[in-house]
Amino acid sequence: MSDTGAAEEGIARCDLSVQVSTKLNRSHTITGREALILPCLGRTEIDRQASGEQFVSVEDTVSAVHASRGAVEPVGTNLLSEVAIVARIARAVADARRDRGADAHDLDAVDWEAFERDYDVIRDHIAAVVPGCDDYNAKIRRESGFVLPHGPRDSRTFPTSDGKAHLTVNALEHVACPPGRLLLQTVRAHDQFNTTIYSRNDRYRGIKGGRDVVFVHPDDVAELGLRDGQQVDVHSEFEDGVDRVLPDVRVVAYPTARGCAAAYFPEANVLVPLGAVAEKSNTPVSKAVVVRLEPAAVPAPQPS
Structure with missing residues (x-):
């Protein structure tokens, strides 16, 4: 689910968590006060x-x-x-x-x-x-x-009051993206089913050996003063003012739409607040996340 940190904190407050699992995975390290793993x-x-x-x-x-x-x-x-x-x-x-x-x-x-x-x-x-x-x-x-x-599909019949299809028209609401920011969407790789990742490769987009990337149009890469292959931290910007960060990912110059970027799901879930959801469907707004890219923070040297 979205807002990885908040989700982990919520699970940790549970008295008991139970997982039915075919294989051990990282989710087994995020548990309630007591935990059962049922193979x-x-x-x-x-x-x-x-x-x-x-x-x-x-x-x-x-x-x-x-x-x-x-x-x-x-x-x-x-x-x-x-x-x-x-x-x-x-x-x-x-x-x-x-x-x-x-x-x-x-x-x-x-x-x-x-x-x-x-x-x-x-x-x-x-x-x-x-x-x-x-x-x-x-x-x-x-x-x-x-x-x-x-x-x-089968008989052109509709379970409505008059037996006819009811079509609705909704105004397109554009997300305001300030200068120097990008509109992020989350995507899946080829070798992935839901949150199950079968390999670190993505034949759709030519990525091999890693998923810690952010796809940005080459013109946006240059305009933001970045370079292809540079390590950056991705910060999301929402009205709650919380600084949510996807750290240390590689910029990949990719022909996505200008002003837009893309990162992998579920890794980028950390950028989406729990309350940022679509009306009625209540689904996370993972296709409309305003982000800024900053050069990756250099870790402090460790004492020898």
């Missing part, structure tokens, strides 16, 4: 349960749903699946309620053991409540899976 099977690993090998389903950006089945042996013999972890936590919470003499009817009404034993049971429940997922277990076993229904 789980990755999606590439074979998931064996009481009813046999299981598969899960995934949906892509065009509403296509297909099966995903692990093909490699698990890295450990005692790893639980995500389904098993959630189901067992639910059963443990129900047991704890009963031990205190409290009502656990809502949890007992769910057959958690069946969910863990056979994922088809979960899909049957999904089929009962999610439009387009009827006969889920048969559809998902098709070689190409299936596509969820979409009224405007």
Whole structure:
């Protein structure tokens, strides 16, 4: 999430943090006062349960749903699946309620053991409540899976009061960028999925061996008195007056738009305040960050 420092401080104030993880990563060093790390099977690993090998389903950006089945042996013999972890936590919470003499009817009404034993049971429940997922277990076993229904795309029908599409027009609000400043956006590299970084390279932009860079138009590089390859600190400027800094990154002269710059997500999250969000959607304004570039601070010499 945005405002890395504030996020870390908030997590540290929690009494307990729990992470379900396929691999150790830096997020495990940012925890609540007590912390649990629950190792789980990755999606590439074979998931064996009481009813046999299981598969899960995934949906892509065009509403296509297909099966995903692990093909490699698990890295450990005692790893639980995500389904098993959630189901067992639910059963443990129900047991704890009963031990205190409290009502656990809502949890007992769910057959958690069946969910863990056979994922088809979960899909049957999904089929009962999610439009387009009827006969889920048969559809998902098709070689190409299936596509969820979409009224405007499939039949030009719209779930509105008059059955017609409602279009809105919104005035474009330009972000004021003072002289000597740039408008920063955050981007992802080619070898990256969400916040998972598979390599330090970016074949899209010709970057190799590192992500600590800021892309700036060559004319802006010259106008700001900088040079390609120079190390700089990126400071964001917001009305709260807090100096948020992405330190010691390399300037890359790149044909982005004049007056604009780009840096990698999630590294540049540190520059975006928690309160800087879009109206209604509440998403961080990671495409409109006013920044200034300063030569990187030279670290103080260490005593010998």
